[in-house]
Amino acid sequence: MLHVAIVEDDPDIRESLALLINGTPGYSCTQTYGSCEKGVKGILKDPPDIILMDIELPGISGIEGIKILKEKMPELDILVLTILSDHKIVFEALCAGACGYLMKDTPPAQLLEALQETRDGGAPMSTRIARMVVQSFQITPQTSLTARETEVLTHLCKGKSYKMIADSLFISEETVRRHIKNIYRKLEVHSKSEAVAKAFKEKLVNL
Amino acid sequence: MLHVAIVEDDPDIRESLALLINGTPGYSCTQTYGSCEKGVKGILKDPPDIILMDIELPGISGIEGIKILKEKMPELDILVLTILSDHKIVFEALCAGACGYLMKDTPPAQLLEALQETRDGGAPMSTRIARMVVQSFQITPQTSLTARETEVLTHLCKGKSYKMIADSLFISEETVRRHIKNIYRKLEVHSKSEAVAKAFKEKLVNL
DNA sequence: AAAGATATAACCCTTATGAGGTATTTTTTG
DNA sequence: CAAAAAATACCTCATAAGGGTTATATCTTT
Numbered sequence: 277m278l279h280v281a282i283v284e285d286d287p288d289i290r291e292s293l294a295l296l297i298n299g300t301p302g303y304s305c306t307q308t309y310g311s312c313e314k315g316v317k318g319i320l321k322d323p324p325d326i327i328l329m330d331i332e333l334p335g336i337s338g339i340e341g342i343k344i345l346k347e348k349m350p351e352l353d354i355l356v357l358t359i360l361s362d363h364k365i366v367f368e369a370l371c372a373g374a375c376g377y378l379m380k381d382t383p384p385a386q387l388l389e390a391l392q393e394t395r396d397g398g399a400p401m402s403t404r405i406a407r408m409v410v411q412s413f414q415i416t417p418q419t420s421l422t423a424r425e426t427e428v429l430t431h432l433c434k435g436k437s438y439k440m441i442a443d444s445l446f447i448s449e450e451t452v453r454r455h456i457k458n459i460y461r462k463l464e465v466h467s468k469s470e471a472v473a474k475a476f477k478e479k480l481v482n483l
Numbered sequence: 484m485l486h487v488a489i490v491e492d493d494p495d496i497r498e499s500l501a502l503l504i505n506g507t508p509g510y511s512c513t514q515t516y517g518s519c520e521k522g523v524k525g526i527l528k529d530p531p532d533i534i535l536m537d538i539e540l541p542g543i544s545g546i547e548g549i550k551i552l553k554e555k556m557p558e559l560d561i562l563v564l565t566i567l568s569d570h571k572i573v574f575e576a577l578c579a580g581a582c583g584y585l586m587k588d589t590p591p592a593q594l595l596e597a598l599q600e601t602r603d604g605g606a607p608m609s610t611r612i613a614r615m616v617v618q619s620f621q622i623t624p625q626t627s628l629t630a631r632e633t634e635v636l637t638h639l640c641k642g643k644s645y646k647m648i649a650d651s652l653f654i655s656e657e658t659v660r661r662h663i664k665n666i667y668r669k670l671e672v673h674s675k676s677e678a679v680a681k682a683f684k685e686k687l688v689n690l
Numbered sequence: 691a692a693a694g695a696t697a698t699a700a701c702c703c704t705t706a707t708g709a710g711g712t713a714t715t716t717t718t719t720g
Numbered sequence: 721c722a723a724a725a726a727a728t729a730c731c732t733c734a735t736a737a738g739g740g741t742t743a744t745a746t747c748t749t750t
Binding site for chain 1: 698
């Protein structure tokens with residue numbers, strides 16, 4: 277029996293989800309909550325197998341709720357079920373510890389499949405969300421940097437000093453300095469740490 | 484009609500996949516290749532809707548193949564279909580531009596579903612792969628950094644100077660210096676850029 | 691061949707950073 | 721409560737980093 281908890285403020289949606297789950301053999305939903313505050317309390321007391329968590333909730337948001345729950349019980353499987361598909365929200369939820377992300381327009385059959393997939397160690401995501409997630413690995417490197425500059429930036433991202441880079445590339449430290457000046461201008465940054473941060477965030481280098 | 488191309492060195496697998504696809508209404512596979520070299524040439528000449536790409540291939544690897552194809556035709560949808568589920572390979576493939584990642588033990592019905600899902604703008608992944616991908620967003624707080632040190636590190640990762648951090652946290656620059664000394668010792672690094680690089684690579688901070 | 695981009699190198703000057711040591715107050719924890 | 725851990729703060733010193741300027745050789749591309 278797969279025990280599911282629901283955190284969802286809309287009573288209609290909450291009840292239909294519970295009915296769907298309880299009406300399916302092998303699935304059971306004995307816990308439903310209208311807010312994160314109540315949900316966190318109840319879930320910690322009696323941990324279910326999977327949690328269906330809304331994001332937009334009165335009081336504490338679902339994202340904060342995920343953080344709190346995962347902090348206390350890292351093994352919990354929390355599936356986001358929401359109408360929001362905003363880039364920022366999706367990644368905040370996944371970073372907070374959600375193990376999947378479903379849109380509320382998911383048909384009942386697929387929702388049940390998603391619960392099973394979660395139980396099987398998967399990470400169910402709605403079509404559009406999955407593509408967002410995969411594309412996040414592919415952020416196109418802006419080609420304003422020259423090959424040599426990219427090479428220098430790569431060394432910066434390994435934490436090397438000007439001198440070490442000069443030695444690695446068999447050029448003078450002054451030339452490294454010049455390349456770095458150009459890199460800073462193009463990336464609109466003013467320090468190594470800013471450049472490294474930007475390089476990582478925008479995937480400008482292949483480490 | 485969904486046109487699928489296959490790049491797969493095993494002739495048996497290649498042919499059964501083609502048979503499966505051609506035997507399904509709405510799907511067609513008129514291009515199959517035994518190597519990346521041949522695949523790239525043929526695909527660029529006559530682009531299909533979706534490519535099923537193996538990773539382990541004689542000559543150029545599937546990952547290199549994805550890079551070459553995506554460079555020339557960024558709109559191509561390339562699905563990886565392989566027996567490998569090594570962490571490194573999975574993320575290399577996704578970074579190279581794969582839009583999904585399936586294991587070779589995927590049942591035929593699910594494979595066809597995955598093709599349709601790709602056409603619909605999704606990113607089909609096998610259960611285990613999806614979980615790996617989602618987990619890659621989650622922070623690993625395995626460090627011995629204190630809360631305050633993590634806070635300082637977060638500011639470092641935004642490219643801030645000692646002075647700016649001091650102002651943000653309402654402490655003296657000397658205290659910032661002290662925290663950073665401790666951070667460097669714990670992370671075993673010796674410069675801001677190294678610390679930032681390590682923080683990003685090991686997801687020590689929430690940005 | 692001319693024009694433009696790129697890679698190379700040097701100089702000066704100021705500030706930021708990293709490494710060393712020491713010490714007090716606050717918070718956490720056993 | 722006492723001990724330990726964490727956060728706070730200061731000092732000095734050498735070096736690394738960043739900003740400005742100029743210049744030449746080597747490629748690309750038109």
